[in-house]
Amino acid sequence: MFKNLDAEMSRYDIQPKDLAECIGVSERTMRSYLTGTSRIAWEDARKIKRKFFPQFEIEYLFYFVRDEAS
Template sequence: MAKKNVTIEEIAECLNVHRNSVANKINGRSKFSISEAFKIQKNFFPELEVEYLFAIEE
């Protein structure tokens, strides 16, 4: 997100949810739905695969 200057607020607006919901999902407190993941990928990161964007870091 930082490399492309995408903000939590922009993602929240795209998903039609509160910014705190997006922050909780980014921080791992809750999960993005599959439809949310694809919407984020399509709108902000079309050059990347959705699997790459939402891969779990170990």
């Protein structure tokens, strides 16, 4: 899970569908990326960062935290 990305999405009222449209995938696929079920391509992560979060470092946004319950 990308907890920092999730927090910034909430802060700036950005929805998974917005990110999905940015990189040309379905909302379902984007949700798989956000939960860590599927891996997001580095170039797609860069597109999201450039469009929605240019003020943040990509390493901050896409720092992955494995769910402790897993």
